[in-house]
Amino acid sequence: MERILSGMRPTGRLHIxxxxxxxxxxxxxEEYSCFFFVADWHALTTSFxxxxxxxxxxxEMVADWLAVGLDxxxxxxxxxxxxxxxxxxxxxxxxxxxxSWLERVPTYKDQVQQFQERGKDIMMYGxxxxxxxxxxxxxxxxxxxxxVGEDQLPHLELCREVGRRFNHMYTxxxxxxxxxxxKVSLLPGxxxxxxxxxxxxxxxxxxxxxxxxxxxxxxxxxxxxxxKDDPGHPEVCVVHKYHKIYRPDELPGLEEQCRGGGIGxxxxxxxxxxxxxxxxxxxxxxxMEIIARPGYVxxxxxxxxxxxxxxxxxxxxxxxxxxxx
Ligand code: SF4
Numbered sequence: 001m002e003r004i005l006s007g008m009r010p011t012g013r014l015h016i017x018x019x020x021x022x023x024x025x026x027x028x029x030e031e032y033s034c035f036f037f038v039a040d041w042h043a044l045t046t047s048f049x050x051x052x053x054x055x056x057x058x059x060e061m062v063a064d065w066l067a068v069g070l071d072x073x074x075x076x077x078x079x080x081x082x083x084x085x086x087x088x089x090x091x092x093x094x095x096x097x098x099x100s101w102l103e104r105v106p107t108y109k110d111q112v113q114q115f116q117e118r119g120k121d122i123m124m125y126g127x128x129x130x131x132x133x134x135x136x137x138x139x140x141x142x143x144x145x146x147x148v149g150e151d152q153l154p155h156l157e158l159c160r161e162v163g164r165r166f167n168h169m170y171t172x173x174x175x176x177x178x179x180x181x182x183k184v185s186l187l188p189g190x191x192x193x194x195x196x197x198x199x200x201x202x203x204x205x206x207x208x209x210x211x212x213x214x215x216x217x218x219x220x221x222x223x224x225x226x227x228k229d230d231p232g233h234p235e236v237c238v239v240h241k242y243h244k245i246y247r248p249d250e251l252p253g254l255e256e257q258c259r260g261g262g263i264g265x266x267x268x269x270x271x272x273x274x275x276x277x278x279x280x281x282x283x284x285x286x287x288m289e290i291i292a293r294p295g296y297v298x299x300x301x302x303x304x305x306x307x308x309x310x311x312x313x314x315x316x317x318x319x320x321x322x323x324x325x
Contacts, residue, residue: 001032002032002033002144002145003032003034003141003143003145004028004032004033004035004143004144004145004147005034005035005036005037005137005138005140005141005143005146006025006034006036006037006146006147007036007038007039007080007137008038008039008061009038009039009043010038010039010040010054010057010058010060010061011057011061011197012053012056012057012061012197013060013061013064013204013205013206014061014064014204014205015195015202015204016187016202016203016204016205016276016280017186017187017195017202018064020183020185022064022065022068022069022070023069024182024183025070025075025147026068026069026070028147028180029070029071029074032144032145034074034075034076035075035078035141035143035308035311036070036076036077036078037077037078037079037137038058038061038062038301040054040079040080040081041080041086041087041133042080042133044126045122045124045127045130045133046111046115046122048124058079059297059298062297062301063287063290063291063297064205064206064287066286066287066290066297066300067205067206067283067284067286067290068205068286069286072300072303076304076307076308076311077301077304078301078304078305078307078308079304080137082301082305082308083140083305083308083309085140085312085313085316086133086136086137086140086312087136088316089136089139089140089316089319090132090133090135090136092166092323093135093136093162093166094129096162096165096166096169097132097162101158101161101162102129102158103128105131105154105155105158106154107151107154107155108127108128108131111127131158132158132162134155134159135158135159138156138159138177139174139177139315140311140312140315141308141311141315142173142174142175142315143175143177144175144177144178145177145178145179145180146159146177146178146180147179147182148179148180148182149182150181153179156177159177163175163176164176166322170323171321171322173315173318173319185245187242187245188238188241189201189202190202190203190215190216190218190220190238191218191220191238192220192238203215203216203276205280205283206283206284206287207280208284209277212273212280213273216269216272216273216276217269219237219238219239219242219269220237220238221237221238221239221265221268221269222236222237222265223236225265228261228264228265228266229261229262229264230261231259231261232258232261232265233258233259234254234255234258234259239265239268239272240254240255240258242272242276243268243272246275246276246279247271247272247275254271
């Protein structure tokens, strides 16, 4: 069975924008041997000065993963910092990776600038090297494939180059992992900006019905619609972007009604609320069951770390032998 590795930073409870990523992971675990990890060391690269919530966020996020259907019987679910071999492989890779390879990763300069505009300096050694830590994460499990979005392809390419360089310099150990381009639906936040907790425009996967209703009622619609029967322009409306994903079959009819002033925004939002509530209710219930089991999430992570360490120690034995250390 081919192996897959993917991870997420521990940002705490997840929002609906993460749902399609998790649904993709859930499908993948039926076909592949999957390793899913909480990238807590990665979180340090930009949040090194705000670590207070890391542990709690890890547990919250893994509870979310389990509620969406990641199955610890099928997949290895672990926390990166529980498997110290990641740090060791990162260090070895850092010895053989030219600095220029890291400096040319397209997202590096962009992100440094974005953080600078927010008044934060992330030009640290760790941030420059984080694509290399990613390479160590992937190559550690000699993964055959990695689910990626288009924006992550340069990172995967760097990972491949590092693996090839190692194989060429020492002994061929690492495969060339392929990118599995996943179709992830990009949902905007309720104010039409990118969905993010820091903008407070995100809808939590597990939010209660009252909160869901409040968030949907706050969604930006077509500002040209004052009265219920004013002709609308669905293409500028956030609600429409959600209908596009969650009610694709009814979309042409909804658009026609909006354009013709046949449906008001209140009714249109109510439809969305019903749809989302239908999707999120079983997930909420599953999460309640998970958190009702004291220590269960911790157990999943412990068991996952033990399985991940076994695979990692096999790779590291080969690496140490190849490097002669
Ligand atoms: S009717 Fe629906 S799609 Fe049209 S502007 Fe209102 S909320 Fe948006």
